[in-house]
Amino acid sequence: MAKQIQLKGRVFLTFDIEAVTGLHIGGSDTGIEIGGVDKTVIRDPLTNYPYIPGSSLKGKMRSLLEKYHGLEQNQRIGQGYIHSCGAEEKDKEKAAQDYLNCDVCQVFGVPGERDFATPTRLVVRDVRLSNESAKALEQSGRTDLPYTEVKTEVSIDRVTSAANPRQMERVPAGTIFSGAELVYSIYHGDGCNAANDIERLETVLEGMQLVEDDYLGGLGSRGSGKVRFKNIKVFVRTRDKYLDEAQPEAEPLETFATLGALLARRADIIARIKQALKV
Numbered sequence: 001m002a003k004q005i006q007l008k009g010r011v012f013l014t015f016d017i018e019a020v021t022g023l024h025i026g027g028s029d030t031g032i033e034i035g036g037v038d039k040t041v042i043r044d045p046l047t048n049y050p051y052i053p054g055s056s057l058k059g060k061m062r063s064l065l066e067k068y069h070g071l072e073q074n075q076r077i078g079q080g081y082i083h084s085c086g087a088e089e090k091d092k093e094k095a096a097q098d099y100l101n102c103d104v105c106q107v108f109g110v111p112g113e114r115d116f117a118t119p120t121r122l123v124v125r126d127v128r129l130s131n132e133s134a135k136a137l138e139q140s141g142r143t144d145l146p147y148t149e150v151k152t153e154v155s156i157d158r159v160t161s162a163a164n165p166r167q168m169e170r171v172p173a174g175t176i177f178s179g180a181e182l183v184y185s186i187y188h189g190d191g192c193n194a195a196n197d198i199e200r201l202e203t204v205l206e207g208m209q210l211v212e213d214d215y216l217g218g219l220g221s222r223g224s225g226k227v228r229f230k231n232i233k234v235f236v237r238t239r240d241k242y243l244d245e246a247q248p249e250a251e252p253l254e255t256f257a258t259l260g261a262l263l264a265r266r267a268d269i270i271a272r273i274k275q276a277l278k279v
Contacts, residue, residue: 012235020226022170025217049129058124061207123183130178
């Protein structure tokens, strides 16, 4: 029998991402010439702007949350399914129960072919370089490549003292990526509970805080990738007025200058979302 699941509404979080230190999210090295940069950043093929893929942000949030809560790291690729809470796929009853008790699994999703899976709650969009930052980088005349810097790192052999230099491309510190959007769906029915889904929004905020305290992209242990979430807006689109509220940007539920300000008010925001959705 097909599952009867109803969408109750959606919460939209929009924000800017500031690169506090140089940011490296790797792109394709195809076509790099001899003597060029060893590690390039990912770019929009139409504008040549560096951007932050939604998959990078979502994957980093999930990975850090799994470590924070002591969960299994997703599943082993090509080695058989393991439920992210540690239950073997062959033990379907245990896997289903573990899934129901796992906030991270329900927010970020598990493979849809699993019988107990319900819809993934969180969608993470790609984040583009802001027009202001692009213009500032163009006018500065100080970038090594369009919109980026080249950071040279040197690996030293501890025995022979031989140096092995390599070059990494990074988006410079202070650059702003604008238009970041997290779309969080709230469902009810057949394994889904709207009230629980709204409460799980705190898991998303946990993930954002963990990213701020860690790093995004590569080379993080060597100084790159520190980011800050700014100008955060919270919108709610209810099911009963979904078509009437086609532009959630029109009226935010609340605006916060920093993630810390949002976290300080998270209980109030969750209560207001429940009220808006009549949950």
